[in-house]
Amino acid sequence: MVSNLSEFEEINVLASEANWAWPEALRYIFRPRDVNLLVAESVNEFVNVIEQKRIHTTIVDIDSEKLNGLATIKIIRMNYPLLPCILLTSAAGEAVLSKALRLDVFSVIDKPVDMSILREQLNRLFMKKYNSNIFAE
Numbered sequence: 001m002v003s004n005l006s007e008f009e010e011i012n013v014l015a016s017e018a019n020w021a022w023p024e025a026l027r028y029i030f031r032p033r034d035v036n037l038l039v040a041e042s043v044n045e046f047v048n049v050i051e052q053k054r055i056h057t058t059i060v061d062i063d064s065e066k067l068n069g070l071a072t073i074k075i076i077r078m079n080y081p082l083l084p085c086i087l088l089t090s091a092a093g094e095a096v097l098s099k100a101l102r103l104d105v106f107s108v109i110d111k112p113v114d115m116s117i118l119r120e121q122l123n124r125l126f127m128k129k130y131n132s133n134i135f136a137e
Contacts, residue, residue, distance in 0.1 A: 005056075005132040010036060013122075014049050015059040016067050017041040022113075026059070029119055033134050043072045050080055057084040057125055059118075062096065063111065070096075073103045084125050088113060 005011065015026055017039050030037050038053070040046040046067075049055065058076065062069030073085055087100050090111040100108050107121040123135035 005126075005130045005134070010054070011134065012036045012038055012053050012055050013057050013059065014038045014040060014046065014055045016046075016061045016064050016069070016072070018061050018064060022061070025113070025115060029115060029122070029135075035134065041066050043067065043075055046072055046076060047079070050076065050083070055083060056130065057086065057106070057122070059086045059088065061111075062087055062089040063091075070099055070103070073100075073105065077103055084129055086118070086121055086125070 011034070013026075013030065013035055015023065015037060017023070023037065023039050026037050029035075038049050038055070040049055046058070060069045060072055061067070069087065069089075073087070076083060076085065081104075084106045085103075087105045087108045088111050089096055089108060092108055092110050097108060106125050109118060109121060119135055123133065126132045126135055
């Protein structure tokens with residue numbers, strides 16, 4: 001189902017914290033588009049942020065030391081089954097892809113993340129889900 005974004009609506013993306021320059025790299029894509037980046041370090045933080053703000057998509061790093069990526073997505077799916085999710089992993093093997101498919105993950109992206117691929121996936125996601133080209137070149 002497509003739900004259009006209002007031109008006045010705040011756009012929020014929730015991402016998992018990482019022990020690399022990940023949030024800064026995301027801000028490079030988001031800031032020029034006026035997209036807000038929210039960062040969570042734990043499953044509880046993910047849930048708290050989702051309960052308090054309208055989140056348009058999540059980006060979960062399956063390799064995060066502080067966060068079990070697949071468990072986080074399972075918990076999000078229990079209460080927010082339609083919230084789009086992009087999964088990042090350094091080991092996109094058959095087992096991870098199979099689990100991601102079962103959890104209805106929108107996209108799985110290999111790490112290190114190619115930011116142009118991430119932007120393309122965000123563009124696909126926002127066109128499909130929100131009929132918005134905010135991430136188009």
